[in-house]
Amino acid sequence: MSTVDDKRNQIIEAALKRFSHFGIAKTSMSEVADDLKLSKANLYYYFPDKFALIEAIAYRIIDESDAAIEKAFDEAEGTLDLLIRMLEMKKAYVEKYYMLILNLHEMNIHEEKWKTLAKRLFQREVGTISRIFEQGIARNELVTFDVAATSELYVAMIRGLAMFCDHAAPHALIDRDEIARIFEKQKQAAAIVINGLRDR
Amino acid sequence: MSTVDDKRNQIIEAALKRFSHFGIAKTSMSEVADDLKLSKANLYYYFPDKFALIEAIAYRIIDESDAAIEKAFDEAEGTLDLLIRMLEMKKAYVEKYYMLILNLHEMNIHEEKWKTLAKRLFQREVGTISRIFEQGIARNELVTFDVAATSELYVAMIRGLAMFCDHAAPHALIDRDEIARIFEKQKQAAAIVINGLRDR
DNA sequence: TTTTGACCAAAATTTAAAAATAGTCAAATG
DNA sequence: CATTTGACTATTTTTAAATTTTGGTCAAAA
Numbered sequence A, B: 001m002s003t004v005d006d007k008r009n010q011i012i013e014a015a016l017k018r019f020s021h022f023g024i025a026k027t028s029m030s031e032v033a034d035d036l037k038l039s040k041a042n043l044y045y046y047f048p049d050k051f052a053l054i055e056a057i058a059y060r061i062i063d064e065s066d067a068a069i070e071k072a073f074d075e076a077e078g079t080l081d082l083l084i085r086m087l088e089m090k091k092a093y094v095e096k097y098y099m100l101i102l103n104l105h106e107m108n109i110h111e112e113k114w115k116t117l118a119k120r121l122f123q124r125e126v127g128t129i130s131r132i133f134e135q136g137i138a139r140n141e142l143v144t145f146d147v148a149a150t151s152e153l154y155v156a157m158i159r160g161l162a163m164f165c166d167h168a169a170p171h172a173l174i175d176r177d178e179i180a181r182i183f184e185k186q187k188q189a190a191a192i193v194i195n196g197l198r199d200r
Numbered sequence C: 001t002t003t004t005g006a007c008c009a010a011a012a013t014t015t016a017a018a019a020a021t022a023g024t025c026a027a028a029t030g
Numbered sequence D: 001c002a003t004t005t006g007a008c009t010a011t012t013t014t015t016a017a018a019t020t021t022t023g024g025t026c027a028a029a030a
Helices: A003-022 A029-035 A040-046 A050-075 A079-106 A112-138 A147-163 A176-197 B003-022 B029-035 B040-046 B050-075 B079-106 B112-138 B147-163 B176-197
Strands: none
Touching: A003 A029, A003 A040, A003 A050, A003 A079, A029 A040, A029 A050, A050 A079, A050 A112, A079 A112, A079 A176, A112 A147, A112 A176, A147 A176, A147 B147, A147 B176, A176 B147, A176 B176, B003 B029, B003 B040, B003 B050, B003 B079, B029 B040, B029 B050, B050 B079, B050 B112, B079 B112, B079 B147, B079 B176, B112 B147, B112 B176, B147 B176
């Protein structure tokens, strides 16, 4: 790994710490720079703007979780098991990166660049779910169906459950209990969906 | 109907018009009173406070929609058909009362009274879904399952889809196209859920 | 190639004043 | 007695101005 990549990684890690602790809006680029004893100007040498840093972090997390899912693909016992493992992982991420993920949702999503980022992250999750479904079909565990559409629906459903669940206010702070409750509902939903797609 | 009930109804209708047009926060009690050529003080003779008026409106709408569902119960061809009819009705309400429903969601839900109202409306919807599921089970169309838990999950899922869908920002204004798209996803979700519960 | 201090414009925060609004009440009306 | 009202207040919400913070640039240094 080149020295510049190494520096970029250091920055990503430092920023990730602050973002997940205080949220994106509440951490300034200077603070991230200070943590690493760099000047702000130097930080901008590695990332053209704040958004690029956020993007890098987002993709870093997704890549990590993709790698984890890759492993689960071999270990899991069936489609539902895979889906539940994925939910578990996401739960762990939510707990770990709390504020970051909260912010990522309620940011200035109106702006085009945020929309496209959100859409890409969404599509990536849909892609993973698609692969899981495809495998289920290939193994004759599931009936054949429109994988693309159903995956999209599944991800939307799961995310919707996270948004809604009972803490009615979209912006309300979510505690660990709430996360656990959401996770339970998501597992139930996954079970029902898979049951609806199962080959019998 | 007593004369005081009649007056209360007039007030509810006038308020409903304004609420669904401009939203709750943006219509003052004076405006509602003016529409009916009453003094504000007189309006407060019929409703102790603004929240009571909002509550009355919410229950009015729910009651209406319950009556409509009651009719559908006899006409519908099966459980899925019933669920879809219910979704259609809700879609119509969203289109009709636009701002009101939007507001109802993003209001000061943190306050206890709002929470309890939201919870009650939710539970009422869950109750209706429960009846639909029970009927499906009684007719041997569905397998037996935990109706209470599943109904709650179903309503949460459907609402979650409405919140999420793709207009990522919770507060973004939703247009008719978006409503239609949400409706489609909800129908798909209903179909998959019912498929998962079907007795075969 | 990497790093920095000095700098700027735009955005966020704070503050105080002004306006609007929910809700009250004694008195009037019928 | 049931209904209505104008006048009043306490609290929010809006507005606007002053101030600070922050994202981002750049020429020059290491």
